[in-house]
Amino acid sequence: MTEQLQLDTENSDRAYEIDADAIELILDAVEDGDRDHLIDLLDPLHAADIADLLEQVSSKERGALLALWGDAIEGVVLSEVDEGLRAEVFEQIPDEVVTEAVRALETDDVVDLVEDMEGPQQVRVLEALEDADRVAVKQSLQYPQDTAGRLMQRELVMAPPDWTVGHAIDYMRGEADLPENFYNVLIVDPRLQPIGKVALSTLMAKPRATVLADIMDEDFRVIPASQSQEDVAYAFNQYHMVSAPVVDQEGRLVGIITIDDAMDVLDEEAEQDIKLLAGVGDESLTDNVFDTTRQRFPWLAVNLLTSVLASVVIAQFSSTIEALVALAVLMPIVASMGGNAGTQTLTVTVRALATKDLTPANAWRVIRREVIVGLMNGCVFALIIGGVGIVWYGSPMLGLVLGMAMVGNLIVAGLAGILVPIGLDKIGIDPALASGAFVTTVTDVVGFFAFLSLAATILL
Secondary structure, eight states: OGGGGSOOOSOTTSTTOOOHHHHHHHHHHHHHTOHHHHHHHHTTSOHHHHHHHHHHSOHHHHHHHHHHHGGGOOHHHHHHSOHHHHHHHHHTSOHHHHHHHHTTSOHHHHHHHHTTSOHHHHHHHHHHSOHHHHHHHHHHHTSOTTBHHHHOBSOOOEEOTTOBHHHHHHHHHHOSOOOSSOOEEEEEOTTSOEEEEEEHHHHHHSOTTOBHHHHOBOOOOOEETTSBHHHHHHHHHHHTOSEEEEEOTTOOEEEEEEHHHHHHHHHHHHHHHHHHHHTOTTOOTTSOHHHHHHHHHHHHHHHHHHHHHHHHHHHTTHHHHHHOTHHHHHHHHHHHHHHHHHHHHHHHHHHHHHTTOSOTTTHHHHHHHHHHHHHHHHHHHHHHHHHHHHHHHOOHHHHHHHHHHHHHHHHHHHHHHHHHHHHHHHTTOOHHHHHHHHHHHHHHHHHHHHHHHHHHHHTO
16 A cells, blocks of 8 residues: 555656645545554655645645644654644644654754744743753754754764774764764864864775874864854855854854755745745745735735836826827837846846855946846847837837837846846845835836837827
């Protein structure tokens, strides 16, 4: 039976996806109240796949599944559940099950879980941890959210420089609480400041008598505990790091960040930028109708205001439109093309700012490029839309107005798409947060104004 729940890795369109038949088998076991069968079905699945399953079923089905699964729930599954769904999942699981599940987690995963819990439940989970783990988690929670201090794990392997390879190997073999995954032995001085690292591959390749100081790599980067997690993820990606020590203000070793946590942050930041550009905030598929409506409403309200502003511009040329009705038919084309061009530039710019590819050193070169791109695309589409105006309405002058407005608006769209996010970034506002509304407003207003003012001047 469990073979039916193996994920399909051959079909590239649906790779690593739990299919509907597998979900139906699991829900049937839940409906039948067959706990043993449910556990047999879930056992072959990775924790991340079980988390996906919980996110795909309804709230009622999810509650029934969790209730039947009971104390077999593993903490790693809870750590994989989408943050927007964790509060609901925690409410559907008895506190004693939650506390037992999180005991096996490493400190960074425990911190990730408890920081989203309500006060009383957070206290109960912390009290269930072993003394050393509880102290480590509380210390991590003292760091600001979204910093390296919250992201790091306390479990690590360190050694003094005068140890030999044999000392290090014997220590690791005799230590009961080694991290689940680690890649380096960190070398520290008497003040617990990291001075080097020895990769496990290097350690295993050297004779036991080799002194760690002779084989340690002194070319490594440390992460300040106060550094933002976005900068941490950038450093991992930029410098191809697998792990990095985290230090406090005095430079003492307090934890370590590994590649899996850094990649999670990269994924979160990319997802956040996409959502902010679309104006959907922190929305997820598991949100209910009310929450989704509430999160989308402010952005739609902003869009309404920008639309009103564009309408005010159009109203200034009402007599021009009345004199030449064709303008009402054609003017949305200019504004729409400008909006699309601005969105293209905006998307590239916001991502370039996030990855630090766009800096003051190359900003003006990129701005010039966008102006030239806008000019070239504007000329091409001016010929196309100008021809449409001539053929459709038999007016060469109308075609000229269309073409001129198209060129102007695409140049402005390129400028707005890059200058708006750069400007917001300069004043400390996330460029993904409000750039879309500003760029759309600029392209709509300029597009309508350029087209209608040219029409009033040339055609009437």
